[in-house]
Every structure is written in C-alpha cells, then in structure tokens.
Amino acid sequence: MNCCCQPDRNWEEIFKQDKVDLEMITGVLNKYRGEEGSLIAVLQETQAIYGYLPMLALRYIADELGIKAAKVYGAATFYTQFRLKPVGKYLILLCEGTACHVNGAERLEIALAEELKIEKGETTADGVFTFDTAACLGCCSLAPVMMINGQAYGPLTPDSARKIIRDIYAREKADQERGQAV
Ligand code: FES
Known part of the structure; x- marks a missing residue:
C-alpha cells in the first residue's frame, strides 16, 4: 500500500499525466536563481503562468533552484493562495x-x-x-x-x-x- 510519505509514491505516473511546457517558466527561474527566500515569489509567478501549480513544475523548480522537493511541495500545499489543480476559464x-x-x-x-x-x-x-x-x-x-x-x-x-x-x-x-x- 502506498502512503503519501513514501518516497516511492508513484510520482512518475503523476508527472506523466501532468502535461506542461516547462520552458514557460524558464524566465521565472532565471529571474530568481540564487536569490534567497524567493520560493513564494517563484510559485506565485508560476501559478500566474499556468493558472495553477502543476506537480511537474514543482519538481522542476526544486531541481533547478536546488531547493528540497519537500520544501517546494510543502509551500505549495500550505498556502491557500496556491492551487494544485487546473482551474476553469x-x-x-x-x-x-x-x-x-x-x-x-x-x-x-x-x-x-x-x-x-x-x-x-x-x-x-x-x-x-x-x-x-x-x-x-x-x-x-x-x-x-x-x-x-x-x-x-x-x-x-x-x-x-x-x-x-x-x-x-x-x-x-x-x-x-x-x-x-x-
Ligand atoms: S468581507 Fe467580503 S469583501 Fe471584505
């Protein structure tokens, strides 16, 4: 049985379903790269681009900015301003x-x-x-x-x-x- 804290949770499947163009946030990542304490701003701008925070983008942000994935997911799920599912028009x-x-x-x-x-x-x-x-x-x-x-x-x-x-x-x-x- 899988649980959310298992590292082997089926993320790959989740990521595969999450079709997003990661190049769309290259500009955001370049803007904040190396800037301490910028995670919330990165998430806000990423959400402004996609309309929500795709899981794939969260992992990409973690990889690109050298932040622990758990910290990125933690921030995305903690603040009510962030949405993890696509929204309607x-x-x-x-x-x-x-x-x-x-x-x-x-x-x-x-x-x-x-x-x-x-x-x-x-x-x-x-x-x-x-x-x-x-x-x-x-x-x-x-x-x-x-x-x-x-x-x-x-x-x-x-x-x-x-x-x-x-x-x-x-x-x-x-x-x-x-x-x-x-
Ligand atoms: S309480 Fe609804 S706009 Fe302020």
Missing part, C-alpha cells in the same frame, strides 16, 4: 469575509453551487467555471461580493449572482458558435 471567488458573511454570502454559496452544479473547490465538467471561496476580497462596501477573474461583483443577491453566471455562459456559447461557423 472563469475563476469565481465568493467572499467569506465578515461583511459578506453578515450580508448573506451563505445564500450566495448555495445559489452558485446550484447554478453551476458543483461544490466549492470544483470545476465544471466543461472547464468553464471553477468555484471557490476566499477571505475578504478588499471591497467590503460592495458586500456580499464575488470576484470573477479579478472583477468584483456586488452587492449580490442569489438571483443577481445566478444571472451573472448565465450571462457568461450565454457569451461563451455564442463565442463557440461563432468559432464553429468560421
């Missing part, structure tokens, strides 16, 4: 901060999960949306708020949140149809 972050909580964030979570047919932390089967929650998004005057790819929407009701999702879906569908017609 639209990343929805529903705020769970105090102002949003007292203004009905919980009802929004239920409405969004119903509309998207996924739970928080998941991505829709078509890869269009990833739904997650976050601590205060820094725009409490709009509470309750969600952010989609960095754009804040609020104050929301369950219905207005659903409408935003439907509008994006409609735009996506129209774009797809236009693409097929060309």
Whole structure:
C-alpha cells in the first residue's frame, strides 16, 4: 500500500499525466536563481503562468533552484493562495469575509453551487467555471461580493449572482458558435 510519505509514491505516473511546457517558466527561474527566500515569489509567478501549480513544475523548480522537493511541495500545499489543480476559464471567488458573511454570502454559496452544479473547490465538467471561496476580497462596501477573474461583483443577491453566471455562459456559447461557423 502506498502512503503519501513514501518516497516511492508513484510520482512518475503523476508527472506523466501532468502535461506542461516547462520552458514557460524558464524566465521565472532565471529571474530568481540564487536569490534567497524567493520560493513564494517563484510559485506565485508560476501559478500566474499556468493558472495553477502543476506537480511537474514543482519538481522542476526544486531541481533547478536546488531547493528540497519537500520544501517546494510543502509551500505549495500550505498556502491557500496556491492551487494544485487546473482551474476553469472563469475563476469565481465568493467572499467569506465578515461583511459578506453578515450580508448573506451563505445564500450566495448555495445559489452558485446550484447554478453551476458543483461544490466549492470544483470545476465544471466543461472547464468553464471553477468555484471557490476566499477571505475578504478588499471591497467590503460592495458586500456580499464575488470576484470573477479579478472583477468584483456586488452587492449580490442569489438571483443577481445566478444571472451573472448565465450571462457568461450565454457569451461563451455564442463565442463557440461563432468559432464553429468560421
Ligand atoms: S468581507 Fe467580503 S469583501 Fe471584505
């Protein structure tokens, strides 16, 4: 039986499934090579490039920067800002901060999960949306708020949140149809 602390865990299989172009982070690695304490910045910039932190990239970062792989994986899994799975085209972050909580964030979570047919932390089967929650998004005057790819929407009701999702879906569908017609 394998366990996560066994050194012979089937990483090779995991890496094989994880198809990423490692050359995309050459610039990041060159920028921080030899710079002490730069691991978090390297991970942040790597995530900005891939949209998440592929396992293969984590091992590559460890090898290239001469940092223990366990330290790199440890940082990637410890900080909530890092994602280890690919995200959808639209990343929805529903705020769970105090102002949003007292203004009905919980009802929004239920409405969004119903509309998207996924739970928080998941991505829709078509890869269009990833739904997650976050601590205060820094725009409490709009509470309750969600952010989609960095754009804040609020104050929301369950219905207005659903409408935003439907509008994006409609735009996506129209774009797809236009693409097929060309
Ligand atoms: S508490 Fe939600 S934006 Fe601050």
